[in-house]
Amino acid sequence: MNIGEIARRAGVSRSTVSYALSGKRPVAAGTRKRIQDVIDELGYRPNATARALKEGRTRTIGLVIPPAGNRLTHMQLDFVASVVDAAAAADLDVLLSPSGGHHDRSFERLVSESRVDGVILMEIRLEDARVGRLMQAGLPFVGIGHTMDDQAMCWIDIDxxxxxxxxxxxxxxxxxxxxxxxxxxxxxxxxxxxxxxxxxxxxxxxxxxxxxxxxxxxxxxxxxxxxxxxxxxxxxxxxxxxxxxxxxxxxxxxxxxxxxxxxxxxxxxxxxxxxxxxxxxxxxxxxxxxxVPALEMGEKAVALLVERIAAPQTPPRHILLAPAISLRASTGAAPARRTAGGAARA
CATH class of the missing domain: 3.40.50.2300 (Response regulator)
Structure with a gap:
């Protein structure tokens, strides 16, 4: 049983459940009672990882996105939204930081100034200097994607x-x-x-x-x-x-x-x-x-990072997802060969 299931049964958001449990933000008395009734019914207890996370220094995680272009793609935005939502459910704030090119100073501040308890990296290269910098700093991190040396880091990725x-x-x-x-x-x-x-x-x-x-x-x-x-x-x-x-x-x-x-x-x-x-x-x-299950991947990345923050000495975990090919209507039998002008010929 987890916060998401409590939220579903109580008819509220996961962040509202988190705030009711932590007291970090006010929750209406009626809403709090409805949440508590569900908790009592289910016998929910926060797990050890979540309790350990409460000892963190900042209660904030960093989400690092190197801009691949002038704007984020819809998939990237889905990753961002799912990370923010999952972090709220764990009673964490998210600090969004770009990296790459002239943004590298922002990434370095994130790493060196103790602004966050851990970092989620997006858009990872096969050889990624950010990974080496985080390992050098000893800051817990998780990749949405992975480097060539995939055993050295904790990550979730698509095959x-x-x-x-x-x-x-x-x-x-x-x-x-x-x-x-x-x-x-x-x-x-x-x-x-x-x-x-x-x-x-x-x-x-x-x-x-x-x-x-x-x-x-x-x-x-x-x-x-x-x-x-x-x-x-x-x-x-x-x-x-x-x-x-x-x-x-x-x-x-x-x-x-x-x-x-x-x-x-x-x-x-x-x-x-x-x-x-x-x-x-x-x-x-x-x-x-x-x-691509972007929402699920962002949620799992946060869960992995929570584990890393709570128990940084544990071996890194790797999750490689291979969603099924959904057969829709855009593929069909090959047509007769076309001529240079585009017309079909037998």
């Missing part, structure tokens, strides 16, 4: 290599013989951004396994870049019949470019990938994809 491999095999099973991977921006790929690199590895392994032709293109995190990627692919590869992607922000542009080219999804062209549910359901027709 991008395995999932992209599954999407390629799905397309091959449908008869597609030439498939493209629309990746992330050239800057992120060059920096060793974990999801992009692992997606590339899974893509290469799957096309080799199935004996089909694969093309990879970088793509900025926006609709215009997605449109330009498809336009360029169709010019260079008129026989291309499907794409898979880890770039959810590019999906609206992918859809627009295919429509402009007179290609209907999925009868003329199939699209799949790994993306947040919002993007998969907004795609037309709905996208066959592995839905």
């Amino acid at each position: 991008y290599a395995g999932l992209i491999g599954h999407t390629v095999r799905h397309l091959a099973d449908l008869g597609h013989r030439k498939v493209a991977l629309i990746s992330r921006s050239p800057e992120l790929v060059a920096a060793g951004y974990g999801p992009a690199i692992r997606a590339r590895e899974g893509f290469a392994a799957a096309v080799g396994e199935r004996g089909i032709e694969g093309v990879e293109v970088p793509c900025g995190d926006d609709a215009r870049s997605g449109q330009e990627s498809i336009e360029g692919l169709l010019r260079a590869h008129p026989d291309l019949t499907a794409v898979t992607t880890v770039n959810e922000a590019a999906l609206p542009g992918i859809q627009r470019a295919l429509a402009d080219a007179g290609l209907t999804v999925p009868s003329d062209f199939s699209v799949t990938g790994v993306a947040g549910r919002l993007w998969t359901e907004d795609f037309r027709p709905p996208l066959t994809a592995a839905d």
Whole structure:
């Protein structure tokens, strides 16, 4: 039994339950009684980890996000929202801090000035200096994502290599013989951004396994870049019949470019990938994809960090998620091969 279940039964938010238990903020008498009635009924007792966390110095955790572009993607915002919500349920505040480039001073202040009891890192590179800095400082931290040396840190991540491999095999099973991977921006790929690199590895392994032709293109995190990627692919590869992607922000542009080219999804062209549910359901027709459980990942990251703060000497835990591919309407049997002008031929 946990705070979330108490909140559900009492008809309140998790943060309200947390405030009722801690007394950190006032809660209306009627609401407090309703919460207490549920607690009494369930026999709830705060666990040892939560009690240990109350001994922390700041009751604040840091959430570090290196800006990948001019704005956060919807998936990144989902991560932020879930971390903030889960932290409130544990009676913790969240200090949001960017890192990378001219933001590195902000990250260093977070680490060196005892502002937080622990840190959650997002958007991790295969070789990430922030990880080394946190380990040097002895500050508890958890990654949403992981470095190449994944045993040294505590993390939760998506199996991008395995999932992209599954999407390629799905397309091959449908008869597609030439498939493209629309990746992330050239800057992120060059920096060793974990999801992009692992997606590339899974893509290469799957096309080799199935004996089909694969093309990879970088793509900025926006609709215009997605449109330009498809336009360029169709010019260079008129026989291309499907794409898979880890770039959810590019999906609206992918859809627009295919429509402009007179290609209907999925009868003329199939699209799949790994993306947040919002993007998969907004795609037309709905996208066959592995839905990234961003909300669950943020919540689990906070739970892992609470454990690290309470017991920093315990071995780091690793959680690799592989959500099922949801078969929707954006993938279908490969069409007849197209000519350079786009018309189908037998």
